[in-house]
Amino acid sequence: MKVPSSELTRRMARFRDRMDRDHPDWEVAGITGKINLYYFTGTIQDGLLTIPRDRDAVFWVRRSYERATAESEFPDIRRMTSYRDAAAVTGKVNKPVYLELDTVTLAQYGRMNKHFAFSGVQPLDAQVAKVRSVKSPYEFSLMERAGKIHRHVLEDLVPDLLLEGMDEVALATELYSVMVREGHQGIIRFGMFNEMVLGQIDFGTSSIAPICVDTPGGISGLHPAIPLMGSRERKLKKGDLVVIDIGCGVEGYQTDKTMTYMFGKAIPDVAIRAHERCVAVQDDVASLLVPGAIPTEIYSTVMGRLEPEFLENFMGYGQNAVKFLGHGIGLEIDESPVISKGFDEPLEEGMVFAIEPKKGIKDVGLVGIENTFAVTPVGGRSLTGNHPGLLPVY
Incomplete structure (x- = not known):
């Protein structure tokens, strides 16, 4: 070890x-x-x-x-x-x-x-x-292990955890047990002194609740003193969008992934179309993750392709939009560089990014996706799977 x-x-x-x-x-x-x-x-x-x-x-x-x-x-x-x-x-x-x-x-x-x-x-x-932004083969091996656990749990195991009437905290505790059993290190780490058990676990509009963290999504939280985990009052019902945005770590090194699920029945078509557009944005950003690319230019290029209508509530609902499309990741979830304005040093092979285009939908919640990608000469390679999200659980 x-x-x-x-x-x-x-x-x-x-x-x-x-x-x-x-x-x-x-x-x-x-x-x-x-x-x-x-x-x-x-x-x-x-x-x-x-x-x-x-x-x-x-x-x-x-x-x-x-x-x-x-x-x-x-x-x-x-x-x-x-x-x-x-x-x-x-x-x-x-x-x-x-x-x-x-x-x-x-x-x-x-x-x-x-x-x-x-x-x-x-x-x-x-x-x-x-x-720290350029990972060695040793570091990559740990992140790839984390990514495999991440993919398996969120894509293969979570659907069986979703039960009508359960609250967000019940899902969070069940999911935590599964994650640790599958190999997750038990905590995820952020910069500036912050640690968390898993991440954001939401039903419906909980996923667009305001939050103090610089992230597109939100969370209801247990209490004003504990704005984490989820809400005991928010129960899962048919027609809910379920959003799970969590980290997974192995021996310190982490990946970041968001998966969405449609519980009981499909969400409205307008939300499905917005989600599909977010997946296309993820793929667009990933294709540009090559050595020599400039994060500022990637951000400006991709954002410049989006229509004003789509940009409304993109990367955060209401006044809570963030100004990035992805972030470096490794020993901490929120590492440098960031796919945003102001990051002008060229990308290098060995860098790893979590790409997370998301959009808030009124009365539905946060659609979109997130996966962790390694920079390669032919574009970003996902470490956390390629499922497009909105996995139906009927």
Whole structure:
């Protein structure tokens, strides 16, 4: 289960190369976020990874040093009780340090600066994101395993879980049990400190309820304090559109997939036509996922082909539309780059995207689709299946 040492070595070398390219005068970087620590060391512990430009990196672990050494193939793991221990060996820095400014708190930075005496701080979030965006064969193998589980559960097993009168929470708990039994890791991870059990599981118009997450769909939620899982009050009835938008993970690496189902009878024709158009948009975007393509141009090209009438409530219902067609994915569901404006670096073979064109339909819910695609020279290759959705369950 260990991340191979060759994999860790390759990742560190690619990060150093990226820093040299983007910040030729960099001297030292520090990693504290648990997902980035896992990426570079192969273990999630409370610690600090120091990466000097002219010396080998050291992983300083507060807790648990024993677990870190048991789990990780990283070459230099040392025990610390506080940042003081690391600074005593590393010495004062007296230069700007590059940190994950998206996630490091001011309190955490203050504790580090007390001992290392940085002269300033600069962000390295973009550089780490760019390195992580290109997956190795090792990473691909895990995502392909996740994709197979994802496809099998949502396309083959979910129809037998749908029972008239069940509530959204009942489906969510049943689905969670099935997912874990089939090999799902049990949680999915997002950036900015967020984790979730599965994702969005909705009946009918619950799928277009407003939500705080930057996503086309919605969810009723258990309670204002727990805006997740679904609603115990929303019961499944004939004629409902069922929307399941969930992640699946294997050893940290995730895929994203949305499947829709027509329970008891078909949904209105206008919704079916809108869904079919969303599937065509997915296929259009996927065909453009080739090395050298520019995400901004893919977004502009595909959006420019859509009629004003179709764009109403596209990628979110009412005022809740999002400004993307897909997003990078890997150790986190919402990785960079994004198929949206403002992402101008060319795609590379090895990148993976979740493509999710969706449209809200009044009194029906959210139609559309999502699958996870690998960038290849001949276009995107789906890791999560090719079913067009709106699977009838009669």
